[in-house]
Amino acid sequence: MSPLYSQHIRNLFSKQKFNKLSRKQIFLYILGICCLCIALIVTNHNYSLYKKPIAEVVKTNVVEKNKSADLNHNKDTVYSQEIVAKIMNGKYKGRLIHLENTYSYSGAYDQKYTVGTDLFVSLEKNSQHVLNGTIEGVKRDKQVTAVAGLFILILLAIGRKQGFYSIISLFINIVLLIGALNVYLALGNVSLLAVCIVAVVLFTVISLLLVSGNQEKTHVAIISTLIGTFVALLIAYIVMQLTDSNGLHYEGMEFVTIPPQKIFMSEVLIGSLGAVMDVAITITSSVYELYEKNKEIAHKDLLKSGKEIGGDIMGAMTNILFFSYISGTIPMVLLYLKNGSPLGYTFSMNFSLELIRALTGSIGIVLTIPITLYLSILFIFRKGNRK
Amino acid sequence: MNVLLLLALILFILMSMVGGKKGIRSFLALFLNFGVIFLTILFMLSIKNTIIVTLIASTIISCINLFYINKFNHKTLAAFVSTIITLAVLVLFIFIIEHHAMIQGFGEEQEEEINAFSLYVGIDFAKIAICTIIMGAIGAIIDISLSISSSMNELFVHDPSVTKKNLFNSGLKIGRDILGTTTNTLYFAFVGGYLTLIIWFKRLSYSFGDIINSKTFCAEVISILSGGIGVAIIIPITSWISASIFLQKREKANHMYK
Numbered sequence: 056m057s058p059l060y061s062q063h064i065r066n067l068f069s070k071q072k073f074n075k076l077s078r079k080q081i082f083l084y085i086l087g088i089c090c091l092c093i094a095l096i097v098t099n100h101n102y103s104l105y106k107k108p109i110a111e112v113v114k115t116n117v118v119e120k121n122k123s124a125d126l127n128h129n130k131d132t133v134y135s136q137e138i139v140a141k142i143m144n145g146k147y148k149g150r151l152i153h154l155e156n157t158y159s160y161s162g163a164y165d166q167k168y169t170v171g172t173d174l175f176v177s178l179e180k181n182s183q184h185v186l187n188g189t190i191e192g193v194k195r196d197k198q199v200t201a202v203a204g205l206f207i208l209i210l211l212a213i214g215r216k217q218g219f220y221s222i223i224s225l226f227i228n229i230v231l232l233i234g235a236l237n238v239y240l241a242l243g244n245v246s247l248l249a250v251c252i253v254a255v256v257l258f259t260v261i262s263l264l265l266v267s268g269n270q271e272k273t274h275v276a277i278i279s280t281l282i283g284t285f286v287a288l289l290i291a292y293i294v295m296q297l298t299d300s301n302g303l304h305y306e307g308m309e310f311v312t313i314p315p316q317k318i319f320m321s322e323v324l325i326g327s328l329g330a331v332m333d334v335a336i337t338i339t340s341s342v343y344e345l346y347e348k349n350k351e352i353a354h355k356d357l358l359k360s361g362k363e364i365g366g367d368i369m370g371a372m373t374n375i376l377f378f379s380y381i382s383g384t385i386p387m388v389l390l391y392l393k394n395g396s397p398l399g400y401t402f403s404m405n406f407s408l409e410l411i412r413a414l415t416g417s418i419g420i421v422l423t424i425p426i427t428l429y430l431s432i433l434f435i436f437r438k439g440n441r442k
Numbered sequence: 443m444n445v446l447l448l449l450a451l452i453l454f455i456l457m458s459m460v461g462g463k464k465g466i467r468s469f470l471a472l473f474l475n476f477g478v479i480f481l482t483i484l485f486m487l488s489i490k491n492t493i494i495v496t497l498i499a500s501t502i503i504s505c506i507n508l509f510y511i512n513k514f515n516h517k518t519l520a521a522f523v524s525t526i527i528t529l530a531v532l533v534l535f536i537f538i539i540e541h542h543a544m545i546q547g548f549g550e551e552q553e554e555e556i557n558a559f560s561l562y563v564g565i566d567f568a569k570i571a572i573c574t575i576i577m578g579a580i581g582a583i584i585d586i587s588l589s590i591s592s593s594m595n596e597l598f599v600h601d602p603s604v605t606k607k608n609l610f611n612s613g614l615k616i617g618r619d620i621l622g623t624t625t626n627t628l629y630f631a632f633v634g635g636y637l638t639l640i641i642w643f644k645r646l647s648y649s650f651g652d653i654i655n656s657k658t659f660c661a662e663v664i665s666i667l668s669g670g671i672g673v674a675i676i677i678p679i680t681s682w683i684s685a686s687i688f689l690q691k692r693e694k695a696n697h698m699y700k
Contacts, residue, residue: 105651123562131562162568163547163561172544175655192550195660196651198543206667213614213674214621221622225629232633232640240644247641258630266622294448302444310551310638310658312645318638326634329627336623366461370468370511371588372627373457375581377472379631379669381479382577386547386570388483390556393563407446410476412634414449417472421456421465 080215087211091204098197102143105175109194110140110152112172123159127395132160138168140176142186152176152186163390166193173197224265231257232325247313251321255284255328262332272343275434276335279427283331286426287419288324291411303411307404319408326380327416330372331423337368338427346435357432365424373417380409380416467511474506479577486565486573493533496573500529500580507584517595520687521587524680528583529576532672536572539664546571549658551642571661578632579669582624587676590617591684598688606685613681621674628669636662 102109119135138154154176158165168174173194179187210218235254239247259280267273295303305315341364345357384405391401457465482499486492504525508518540546547567548556593616594609633640639662643653653659 107651125560125562127560127563129560129563131564133562159562161547161561161563161565163563163565164553164556165547165561166544192655193544193657195543195545195655195657198539199654199660199663202539202543202664202667206670209671209674210621210625213677214618217618217622218674221625224622225625228626228629236637236640236644240641262626290452291449294452295445298443298445298448300445302446308638309555310636310642312638312642318641322634322637324634325637326631328634329623329630333623333627362460366464369457369461369465370471370507371581371585373468373472374475374507375585375624375627376631377475378581379578379628380635381476382574383635383665385479385483385574385577386567387555389486389565389570390548390559390561390563392483392487393565394559409635410446411449414446414453416631418449418453418456421453421460424460 084211087208091208094200094204095197098200101196102173105144105194107175107191108145108147108178108188109143110154110174110176110188111143112138112140112168112170112174113151114139115168115170127393129393134158134167136168138190140174142176143173147178147186150186152178152188154188154190156190163386220265224262227261227265228258231261247317247321248324251324252285255324256281258325258328259284259332263336267336267340271434272339272431275431276332276339276427279339279423279430280328280332280335282426283335283419283423284324284328286422287327287331287415288320290418291323291415292320302403302407304403304407307408323412323415326412327376327419330376330416331419334365334368334372334420334423335427338365338424339431342428342431343435354432354436357435358428361428361431362424365428369421369424372420373413376416376420377413380413381406384409464511471506471511474510475503478502478506482573486570490566492566492569492573493537496569496576497529497533500576501526503580504584507581508588512588516687516691517592517684518588520591520684521584521680523687524587524591524676524683525580525584527683528587528672528676528679529580531675532576532579532668533572535671536575536664536668539668540568540571543660543664545657545661545664547657549656549661551639551656551658575665575668578665579628579672582628582669583672583676586617586620586624586673587680589620590677590680594681594684595688598692602692606689609685609688610681613684614677617677617681621677624673625670628673629666632662632666632669 116137117134118137121133123131123133125131134157136156136158138156140152140154142148142150142152154174156166156168158167168190175191175194176188177191179189207222210222212218214221231254235250235257239245239250242250259277263273263277263280267276300316305311305319308315308319311318338361342357342361345360346352388401388405391405392398396404454466454469457469459465461468478499482495485495489495504522508522508525512518547570590613594613597612598604598609639658643656643659648656
């Protein structure tokens with residue numbers, strides 16, 4: 056790190072306040088914990104909100120246990136489970152129901168149920184005295200609420216005000232994304248990419264304004280983020296055209312309901328946006344901070360420090376994207392390989408799309424560094440308050 | 443020419459132009475990381491205790507990203523120790539969550555893709571789910587811990603007489619400043635990968651209740667939130683460990699001086 060950058064960091068320290076919790080903050084924390092408790096109680100007792108019958112497991116019994124081996128000599132154990140559960144809603148509320156379940160040691164697509172689990176069930180109408188039914192799925196809403204509540208509490212406890220702003224911006228981003236997809240589905244004839252481009256502009260403007268306020272460096276960060284993301288997307292598009300999409304395996308894509316080529320570009324665009332924004336904001340803050348501290352700083356020195364900071368964050372940011380994309384493929388790759396699929400085939404079916412996503416995002420990140428740097432310097436020196 | 447190769451070539455040229463030698467090291471680290479993940483998967487095919495495999499893999503990945511890109515010194519050492527502690531805490535946390543939320547393996551939305559395969563393959567997919575979540579967040583966790591420890595080191599160099607408490611508080615402050623952008627980065631990266639899933643839910647008109655209880659959706663949400671929790675808890679952990687390591691170094695130096 057350059058001495059100038061150190062200067063920036065030292066200033067960061069001198070500004071800090073070692074504040075203790077004020078009465079207002081304590082009140083807000085208690086309020087937050089109360090909200091969480093209420094949410095947990097509600098999700099634990101919301102059975103009547105569901106139309107589907109829900110049953111809580113009260114007794115389980117393993118009736119059969121078989122060793123299995125498949126064509127590729129994978130050994131597993133398959134269990135049969137008899138379950139007695141109590142119906143929690145609807146007209147049979149309070150009555151017991153008998154269910155059967157088969158599960159394996161692997162649990163790739165099945166599940167062992169234990170006492171206390173809430174299950175969605177479908178009832179068989181023909182039986183009069185003893186209710187029978189089949190398991191449709193697991194009720195997971197209270198677990199998700201608990202994790203979300205814990206996330207919010209930890210972010211507030213550690214992040215304080217900044218934690219609060221991150222939760223707000225996360226929330227706005229979720230609402231925006233759902234809104235954008237609703238618009239896309241409602242309009243019907245517009246391309247997803249066009250909707251995503253508009254959404255990306257909104258995401259960028261709102262998130263960055265929220266994080267660093269309405270000031271010149273935020274404007275620079277917004278412009279650089281947009282240029283960086285779109286240029287990266289353009290590069291990916293040109294590369295795909297040049298190579299006739301050789302090596303792209305859309306067959307490996309999941310949950311596809313519309314032509315995959317269209318959706319892939321939109322995914323790449325949204326996926327890299329967060330990282331690119333992060334880079335733009337780090338560079339603008341550092342460059343502006345350096346300038347504020349030393350208004351006599353030479354053009355050359357500012358550029359040099361900026362480049363150094365860029366080099367420092369480049370590796371870390373590309374890694375974040377890379378890991379979050381690749382990690383999701385692990386279960387599927389294991390399934391392919393265990394089923395005797397050749398390594399090369401497994402690789403291209405599962406990794407090619409994810410790697411293209413990660414590479415395009417990384418190109419966006421790296422491009423954004425010089426774009427942000429030169430734009431910041433351009434804005435600073437354009438102001439004319441320098442002699 | 444293959445799309446992947448051409449994009450990798452473009453990235454290499456850009457990284458070496460913008461970042462110089464460090465850029466080239468970062469580029470190589472990406473491939474080393476991919477190699478580690480690939481080897482991890484191969485090991486998981488035969489080794490039953492996949493959690494141990496995950497922990498060893500995360501240790502190697504931390505070594506690559508901290509010691510190879512940034513060289514071995516007390517800054518990267520502090521970041522390394524904090525990363526390992528955070529990951530261990532996170533593994534325990536996800537283990538408990540996974541047990542209750544049952545998000546392992548594949549959801550019914552993936553049925554079409556997996557129905558050609560034998561599903562009784564003898565791997566405990568609950569442990570694989572833990573591995574998946576840890577690997578998804580490890581990049582962000584390493585990034586935050588290094589940012590905090592190197593900024594704390596800058597302060598320590600400029601003010602060697604700083605008290606441990608002040609140094610710790612400074613670490614928290616730096617961490618808070620980057621918390622928001624990092625959780626945002628994770629959010630967009632995950633959402634980008636699951637745009638199709640959200641459209642699927644909308645197309646097939648899932649109700650709110652269907653979505654919030656579906657395995658695929660829950661797995662996704664829990665991944666993002668666990669990553670966010672990891673990114674938050676590493677802030678105090680790194681601040682404390684860096685403060686301890688830096689001050690220990692000072693005491694050692696003082697002792698020798700006397």
